[in-house]
Amino acid sequence: MMTKSIYDVLNTVDLYIRITESIYSKNNPFWDEIVDVQKRVISVLSDKDLNAIILKEIVDSSDEVYLNMHSVVLNKKQRLLEFINLHTIKIDEDIFLDVFERKESILNNEYRTQLKKTTAIRQEYESFDKAFESATYSMSENEHRLLGAKKAQEQKILKPNFILQTNILDELYSRNRKFIHENIRYIKSYHIDLLGYLDDLISVCFIRKVKINSNNEPDDLILNGSILPNSNVFHNMYAVLADDVFEQIERNSFVNIFQGHHSKTKLKIRKGNVQNAYFILYNLSEYLVKDNSKNWLEHVIYHIEWTEEWSLENILVKIRKKRKGASEEIKEKLAQLIYIDPQEFK
Numbered sequence: 001m002m003t004k005s006i007y008d009v010l011n012t013v014d015l016y017i018r019i020t021e022s023i024y025s026k027n028n029p030f031w032d033e034i035v036d037v038q039k040r041v042i043s044v045l046s047d048k049d050l051n052a053i054i055l056k057e058i059v060d061s062s063d064e065v066y067l068n069m070h071s072v073v074l075n076k077k078q079r080l081l082e083f084i085n086l087h088t089i090k091i092d093e094d095i096f097l098d099v100f101e102r103k104e105s106i107l108n109n110e111y112r113t114q115l116k117k118t119t120a121i122r123q124e125y126e127s128f129d130k131a132f133e134s135a136t137y138s139m140s141e142n143e144h145r146l147l148g149a150k151k152a153q154e155q156k157i158l159k160p161n162f163i164l165q166t167n168i169l170d171e172l173y174s175r176n177r178k179f180i181h182e183n184i185r186y187i188k189s190y191h192i193d194l195l196g197y198l199d200d201l202i203s204v205c206f207i208r209k210v211k212i213n214s215n216n217e218p219d220d221l222i223l224n225g226s227i228l229p230n231s232n233v234f235h236n237m238y239a240v241l242a243d244d245v246f247e248q249i250e251r252n253s254f255v256n257i258f259q260g261h262h263s264k265t266k267l268k269i270r271k272g273n274v275q276n277a278y279f280i281l282y283n284l285s286e287y288l289v290k291d292n293s294k295n296w297l298e299h300v301i302y303h304i305e306w307t308e309e310w311s312l313e314n315i316l317v318k319i320r321k322k323r324k325g326a327s328e329e330i331k332e333k334l335a336q337l338i339y340i341d342p343q344e345f346k
Contacts, residue, residue, distance in 0.1 A: 031103035038186040077198040095189040111172045118165040234258045241333045257303045266305040278319045279326030
């Protein structure tokens, strides 16, 4: 996934902390999940054009969005620093080595299983040659000729499978070598690199002096520090999928609700789209700072006109349990707008 915004960077920091947290818990991640996140981190750290994109994004932002972005970056830096200190993570530490070796072991076991299978077929195939050679001096010419014909017939039957199994073995060998060559780079830690990146971001990009309007009501925007303070995300949501899931609603009302502002208007879910709504709410809440995600989710839930008797607790349970029943079309559309954990598609 190409990083295009400061929000992509901040989401990558969150993902990196989560995937690393799983290393220290019983919920070990799959190697492919680690590789996916590592690629995102490396992309952030190596993209020479990204700083210019982020700088322009910050310069063009309103004071409100600027303050929100600055707050989130500081929050992410602090969270990352605390995580590094908690687990005493060192620079370039091979933190994902155990998961890499487990994956390598699985691939090697597959190769060894195939090797046994291929060896057995090869031995059976070659046994006809050995039998034919050993009988050369103990048979008449006619008997030897008949044995040769039988050998050729048996080997003809075995040969296609012998070739197939040999090819499979060769492919597994090449796959295993390729896996090591392409994946060994993803075992190292980039936590300290990311911390330095955020430090540079703060010192270079956040230099504006903002006048704070004391007349602003603090309760109007409930998500100070949210990872999604930029309403463009929600404007894009409105254009791409709002009409599929919700009944007609004015754009500003839609954006205000998802942005965390109070609104007299409520969202109405189209018939048959409740699970699509659950999927959207869950994955957007995953984008938020943990301290804010619960408040944000409750805020949006209260701004939806549910057609049945409901309670907050009941809706939260349904979001957790039924969100994956969303349509593939809605999943794909939302994935075009924000990063979604691949596990959500399974």
